[in-house]
Amino acid sequence: MKKNGLFVTLEGPDGAGKTSVMEILAARLKETGKPFIQTREPGGIRISEMIREIILDQANTEMDARTEALLYAAARRQHLVQKIVPALQEGKIVLCDRFIDSSIAYQGAGRGIGTEEVREINRFAIGSTMPDLTILLDLSAEEGLARIARNKGREVNRLDSESLEFHRIVRAEYETIAETEPERVIRIDASGTLEETAEKAWASLKSRLP
Numbered sequence: 001m002k003k004n005g006l007f008v009t010l011e012g013p014d015g016a017g018k019t020s021v022m023e024i025l026a027a028r029l030k031e032t033g034k035p036f037i038q039t040r041e042p043g044g045i046r047i048s049e050m051i052r053e054i055i056l057d058q059a060n061t062e063m064d065a066r067t068e069a070l071l072y073a074a075a076r077r078q079h080l081v082q083k084i085v086p087a088l089q090e091g092k093i094v095l096c097d098r099f100i101d102s103s104i105a106y107q108g109a110g111r112g113i114g115t116e117e118v119r120e121i122n123r124f125a126i127g128s129t130m131p132d133l134t135i136l137l138d139l140s141a142e143e144g145l146a147r148i149a150r151n152k153g154r155e156v157n158r159l160d161s162e163s164l165e166f167h168r169i170v171r172a173e174y175e176t177i178a179e180t181e182p183e184r185v186i187r188i189d190a191s192g193t194l195e196e197t198a199e200k201a202w203a204s205l206k207s208r209l210p
Contacts, residue, residue, distance in 0.1 A: 005088035008205060009099040012137035013171045014159065015144030016190045017197055021137065022097050024198040025205060029093060034209065036093035045082050048075040058158050065111035069118055072103050073125040080126055099131055101177055106159060109173035110166050133208045135201050136178050137190035141167035
């Protein structure tokens with residue numbers, strides 16, 4: 001796929017502040033006047049939002065790990081072809097809350113079904129379309145879960161309810177991804193204030209802007 005835009009994703013363990021940082025980055029981009037869209041995974045469009053409801057519903061405790069991985073990939077495919085790719089072809093910056101790295105960390109490592117297996121599923125879903133820049137907000141599993149517990153207004157989904165060990169495994173896999181792809185993934189310490197984290201994220205994004 002030929003693209004003229006910039007594909008930027010935010011990643012990190014639960015509680016790291018991705019959604020809040022995303023809002024600040026979007027506001028900063030708006031000030032620059034550069035064309036951009038803001039979206040999320042799973043979701044971003046009608047079909048993918050419907051799949052999101054199924055995946056994250058706490059009532060769906062019987063969901064098999066491979067089913068979960070396949071549903072994420074299906075939602076990602078539709079989101080990609082319907083929203084992300086057209087925006088990139090129009091030369092826009094795409095800000096996306098989560099993408100393929102989340103599946104590798106959560107389903108591949110956290111669920112234990114294999115990181116390479118999950119990569120293969122997603123290669124079929126996304127083809128060669130990968131983020132140009134991934135901002136990884138790094139935070140310990142303990143602090144992430146503590147933040148979720150303190151934030152009474154936050155949606156608590158099926159993945160948030162997993163064990164501490166699950167979240168530790170997820171974080172460790174994110175660290176592996178960052179070490180393996182340093183040219184794409186910029187790791188940011190998210191243990192400080194939201195403002196401090198957002199400033200670091202903006203500096204990373206600003207350095208890649210066309």
